[in-house]
Amino acid sequence: MKGLVQFITDIRNSKEQEQEDRRVQSELVHIQKQFQQPNLSGYHRKKYICKLLYIYLMGHELTFGLSEAMALAGSKVYSEKSIGYLALSLFYQTRTEAVDAIFETIHNDLAHQKEDFVCLALQFLSSVADSDMYSRAFEDEVFNLIRSPVSSSLVRKKAVLTLLQLLKIDPLLVTRHSGLVSRVAPLINDSDFGLSIAAVSLIQYIAKLDLDLCTSCTTLALEKLHKIVVDAECPASHMYHGIPAPWLTVKLFQLLETLVPNVDAMPLDQANMHTVKTVIQRAISTAISQAPLMSAEARHTRDFVLLGAVSLAAHVDPSPDQSTIAADALCQLLQSAETNTRYLSLAALAKLAARNDGPVLVTINKHIEQIFSLLRDKDVSVRRLSLDLIYIICNSDTVEQMCRQLLDYLSVTDFAMKSEVAVKIAVLAEKYATNATWYVTTMMKLISVAGNYLDEEVRQRLIQIVVNNDSIQAPACRLSYNALKSGTYPESMVKLAAFLLGEFGIQLDVPLVQQFELLYNCYFQTTVMARCVLLSSFLKFYVHEPQLRPRILELYEQESNSFSAEIQQRCLEYAKLVALPDSSLLNLVVVDMPPFQSKISPLVSRLGNVQQLQQSFQLSLPYAARSTSSLERPKSPKKPAPPRPRSRKNTNSLMSPSLNTAAASISRPDTDDSSRSMSHFSDSHFSYNSTANPSVDHLPAFSPNWKEGYYRLLHYDQGIFYEDSLFKILFRLRRNHAQLHYELSYSNKSPGTITGLTSEVAANLINTEDPGYVVKIIKHPESTITANSKSVQIFDVTVRKPYLDREVPSINISFVCGTLCQYKLRLPAVVGKIMVRGTPLSKESFFTRWSQVSSLPGGECQKVIRLSSPMQTVILSRTMQLFGFNLLKNIDYNMHNIVCTGILSMAAGGAGCLMRIETNPQDARVLRITLRCTVSGLADILVGTLTDLLDNI
Template identity: 25%
Template sequence: MAMSGMRGLSVFISDIRNCQNKEQERLRVDKELGNIRTRFKNEKALTPYEKKKYVWKMLYIYMLGYDVDFGHMEAVSLISAPKYPEKQVGYIVTSSLLNENHDFLRLAINTVRNDIIGRNETYQCLALTMVGNIGGREFAESLAPDVQKLLISSSCRPLVRKKAALCLLRLYRKNPDVVNVDGWADRMAQLLDERDLGVLTSSMSLLVALVSNNHEAYWSCLPKCIKILERLARNLDIPQEYTYYGIPSPWLQVKTMRALQYFPTIEDPNARRSLFEVLQRILMGTDVVKNVNKNNASHAVLFEALALVMHLDAEKEMMSQCVALLGKFIAVREPNIRYLGLENMTRMLMVTDIQDIIKRHQAQIITSLKDPDISIRRRALDLLYGMCDVSNAKDIVEELLQYLSTAEFAMREELSLKAAILAEKFAPDLSWYVDVILQLIDKAGDFVSDDIWFRVVQFVTNNEDLQPYAAAKAREYLDKPAIHETMVKVSAYILGEFGHLLARRPGCSPKEIFGIIHEKLPTVSTSTISILLSTYAKILMHSQPPDPELQNQIWTIFKKYESSIEVEIQQRAVEYFALSRKGAALMDILAEMPKFPERQSALIKKAEDTEVDTAEQSAIKLRAQQLSQTSNALVVTEQSHANGIPPGGQLSLVKMPSISSNVDDTSAGERLSQENGTLSKVDSQPPSADLLGDLLGPLAIEGPPVIHTRSSSNSGLEGTVVEATAIVPAGEQTNSVQPIGNIAERFHALCVKDSGVLYEDPYIQIGIKAEWRAHLGHLVLFLGNKNTSPLVSVQALILPPTHLKMELSLVPETIPPRAQVQCPLEVINLHPSRDVAVLDFSYMFGNDRVNVKLRLPAVLNKFLQPISVTAEEFFPQWRSLPGPPLKLQEVVRGVRPLPLPEMANLFNSYHLTVSPGLDPNPNNLVASTTFYSESTRAMLCLIRVETDPADRTQLRMTVASGDPTLTFELKEFIKDQLVSIPTPIAIRPTQLAPASPVAQPSSAPASLTDPGAMLAALL
């Protein structure tokens, strides 16, 4: 048997092990603790060895689960012992017994610092280890510079430096300010040149934390990470001791790929290519082998590679390889791989155009929902939840409902919440939605929160067609022998409101409905009794002419509850009794509830709000945020439903009743009715600062594409809006709804992308998907009604500029609830112009007419096709275009200062292909493109930009093409993209352009600037 080397300690451990039962063990522990306590009292008499022994014993006792509430001081004081063995024990035991919140720890800061800056390497290691494991904010503030010094010191052994790297990581997590970005980014890049893989592994963890917070500062690390990954993946110069079952450090590979996922993109084509080569090698070269450790290690690398490929938006081909691999994994028996297959497939849902391929695996995924292992079932549930859309909602929700009956309690709540959300989001028809929720309540009432049944009531109230159906269903459930109390609530509420719609059906007379509901009363709680009383009052109101017998029965009940000790019940009973004697007046007071204002589902909000606690922000989540900010994904047919409304869309207008609130205070029914009453407040959310910028910004230039805010209602809340609307001409159509997200930003994003959201407000989302070929464009507008009620009087009118011929197919006048309609729009480019087409879009919601004018991204660069030319092609062309009007030159000032590579990226994003190296001067940039229009046909355009390295805010630009209008328009277009804030002057160089900063597009295309006229004046 191995012995500890400390006899006293070994004996004590043996004693403990020999104890027959817990009681004996406790006695032995107490005895020892008493002994230690006495010995510590007379500390001077203790030899360092004894001290060390007792402290170890304390740690052992602590590990057994006993409280050790003394001796902390002794442990901490050992840190300052002069000799290594005691010091070591002091550090280790302190790290285990104390945490960063203990006051004692502060006493040690000075000693620890002395050990870190001292010359003794062993002490440095001990100190770095303790600080790395339990250091808090105070340690961060006083020690970070010293730790940084050790990390980059050339005189320290790798042993010290790797500890310093992770120690610094800890300090950085406690207080990010201790790492000064300016000074540190270069150091970090140097650290990545490290040959020692231990130091590199530690440094890579540090880098992951740093880039997850601020990737921009660490750009210089990106190529180095790719180099490291190449070195590992190709097994170049990797010492044997760092290979694990033949795989060069799988952990460092994983960490490196994790770091790469925090950089939004990789611009440099060479770096990108070499990275993709490595990734391709990993994707294709990972085989299943017999050795389980090797298998796990290689698949750890593979799954990280998959995540990186997804992040980089690889080419379609590579993506389908990934999906194919995942499809294989979710079908294997090996549980870990299947689990990870499901998990990664869920992440893959983020990638556009992949959903359809994933849907093919639906049946396979559903089998995992029935796996005996809860971990796998959870992953399957997440995936099914994520992949659900209108096309498969029925199947998936039905599976979830079926599973609900057999699922263990731990999963039922999540399961019912998810089923309810899916049913709500993707219901192909509303009666199905009602069916699902009622089944949910029936099967798992205990797990169905109030939110869920409140929501179904809102839907039924807002949709007249649904009311008889819901009432009939509620009536059916009441016939069941034992129903959940939530079912009583929802049935009673619905039958109270809409029971009269069933009057002619058998068993549905007011009297019969009352009878069957009243049967439940003795078994329900007080909050439900309140709802039942309201229902009785409603039944009474609906039974016209009055049935005296029923009337008497209900009055008796009201009378009985007049003396209830529950205030809520008492008040209702008294009031309903008094009201019901008013005869006809009752009709007005107890009339049907008005429609509920549209609001975001509390359920969906709850699902979106769940936060998890991780050391680094999830790369996926960061990406999701970036996506929704630039709105370049998420909307196009089915994808518009792919998990939800972007963060900007959360409406905080109405406080939804939450399950946590005390139902007894105000009964649920009453709360619902109160909310109905708040309708007038609902629309009056003050606009965000962002929106104001939107109102003022582009309006000054083009006028049309903004939404105006109604200045009438609720003055108090809308003070800011009134100001903003002051610039809107009187009589201008105003809207009461606020757009979600910044319209101008959405437009600009769409100018360089071909699909995305053009506009969104609480009621509608307008998405665009476009295909461009030469001078033709094929666009599809996706009009999605986000609500549970139809949008009516929908009108879409295109106001094309003179150079575009546009034809919009018929837009239906009504968009059904939760439906999306697609309207193709054909575009022909007649001649070059920068003018922009406008979509004049309006609809009615309730009594409000909402009208927006949106710029359409059928902009000049859409008719450009990238072309790269060689020097031999470029120069003769350039020379053959002698000067104005075919070749125009202009000095542009007020340019947004951009480094040359970024400017090149900007050019490339507009299909102006930059040819690097073509111009011998490194400060210049040469680009080429082909422009297509009916008048010019395909025409080559050449651009040269000369920048001034001393002053990045100005440059000289020369544009040449075979058509004078094209040359001018292209030059102006590029200029618009380069100047920082487009002002009317920058955009319209001549005063001939109609100076109509608030030109309304409703005044039709004629009033839009005519480029021809402008040109004529200019040339």
């Protein structure tokens, strides 16, 4: 566009502002006239809009051009439409007449067949959307572009990012689209890495809004990470200096940190934990082993991935060996010339160290000199982070060395950090002190060095600890007295000495008169606040030393006319108090300071990021016990004697300083029961309700046709669990005492590819604190299954104790194959599935045990059932054998009855089972089941399971 180029040249050649303004105004007049022509071509409109854009970007105000930009955005030519949308994004103002027209243009382009037009509309929408008006108007169309099977990867990527922008301005969008996560999650494993990056960003944002919606994404993210980091599956376009997809890798690391905020509260299953440890191990070892002679870009990328892996490792707690290697590698990065690299390395080390993992702390302590050298870094952020790291890695073994070095640093640090350093020294000294004298000496040095930059909380906390401990009162008074006597002291030392000498000065061998003279000489050199403390201290001296009373009274009378209202009021009150003829009130006022009851140091709240890190990453390890203040724990007899609390005080106060410490036998039933017969029962005696297991009609909603596979596998140990036109699930069960080993094989029957396959085994336990069973995932299915291929899922269900049939796990399956497919199936992991055949018994032994079990409370269940169709005795016997019972012959006198035994080997203990099934020769649909177990309540559960099975085979 030559006209545009010439216009820009004229503007640049303008020597004065007035000349530029005249050129702009003349051009605006020309453009306005051209817009009024009815036959203006799209090319010229585009050229004039570009000129308006340039004028607008120069800072000139425009009064026209919006309607022409809207007309250009509605063009059928891509170059014109792109300029139109660009102009709208700058000119657009929220006016009703403009909104309707622009929204109509966006709607038309989102529904257009050309993906270029769709992309332009998505880009414009994501750049201008700033209220929920946009999300409600376009969320359905954007979501449809994501889930449409004909949308290209480019369109879906831009649609995902647009949806992310809409979600940021309207978080309720996720509640209006319940299938949003299920649709976006499979895109994590898409072959287009750009689309994967977009999907990861969207999932991470949704997880921050509602973590429960995204729990199924953990497996998909780990599978993608494993392919990139371990298998090195990456297209050449996403290889960067030999490192496969570093941006996607780190984004996946960050997503996993969001999905697993606390591995203790939300533990990963065994399969996922194995995968994440493998990925972290490979990422760290690869970063460490790469050649040192790399370009700056390659080194930055390597460090980028390493820091992401270490940050994730701090969440999932990998093996100590890998943590140690990672910590050592990060310490090496502290020598980097790049400020960002040093900062990120310190941040990652702080996360690792916050877990209080002993080997990691030992490794970091080997580089303590390097960390201390960063306290003098030119960047204040690096200095602050290195100070935080020093605080985190400090313990009772290193506290003296670190406090000494921090005190040396405090004397030379800049004013902005003096307060932070002083607070951390004070907390460390209190937290890990093992020697009372060292603690008091360190705190006195801190007050002397920090001077007026010391927070009042530090002095107040020291006073609290001294008051609560007799053994350190005299040393504290001696040190404060010597500090004032030296002649160089900050005002905070004056206030501390005034309190200590007034309260405990009588314990020194120095006469009170000399102590008073020292404090009196400081009085007129201090501020009002310090004078107030000194006046209160002098009142104590008045009581303890009669020789000083005239001087103190004279001072009170003199200061009664002070310009300070605070000093004047104190002096008047103290003068009146000492002038009373009866000294009982005075003695009551100046009584010894009572013990402080504060449980937590007020300085802890000043730790900032350090406190957040320790709360986020703290491990429940014995080593972590050292995080409690050593001045607030029970005494260990192996350590030197700590400062003892004063006898008149509560010795259990948290401020009292101390040091670290650190199958059943099967019973016999009634013999008379053996002669029972069902021939005389009528239908009126039968009960069709089970008290232990509800009807399947009352179960949660499952996928259609789930019953066929459920009862097939309740009957057998292998077979088809589920099948439809798209895929088939084969089932295999192996019993091993209390453990049920399941293997599900997912086969793709469709001509397309199944993507984003997730299978979650969800427990439906009533009592989650003492569960009846525990599910352990051994292997997740692969998320992608090509046509005529299969993927296997393996997991174990360990039966701990009896549980109801309605508590059995359910399997939630989700995948995309052209459209989103979701299934919820019921897993037949009933407690009876761990049944194994009991020992063959003779007739006498059987009935002896039968009568024994009858005496147990809740050990028997008897139920008469009517089947939907007649069942022969042979089939019934075979069903009991397949269930796990051992059939006993020649036990019952009635040849139509079935007698069997079984043993349930639960983790909490075994249970023996004896059962009789009485049939009715006149009606093969009627049965009476009598089952006795050695565990109370188990018989009801098993009878309910058998009734359910017999009704549905």
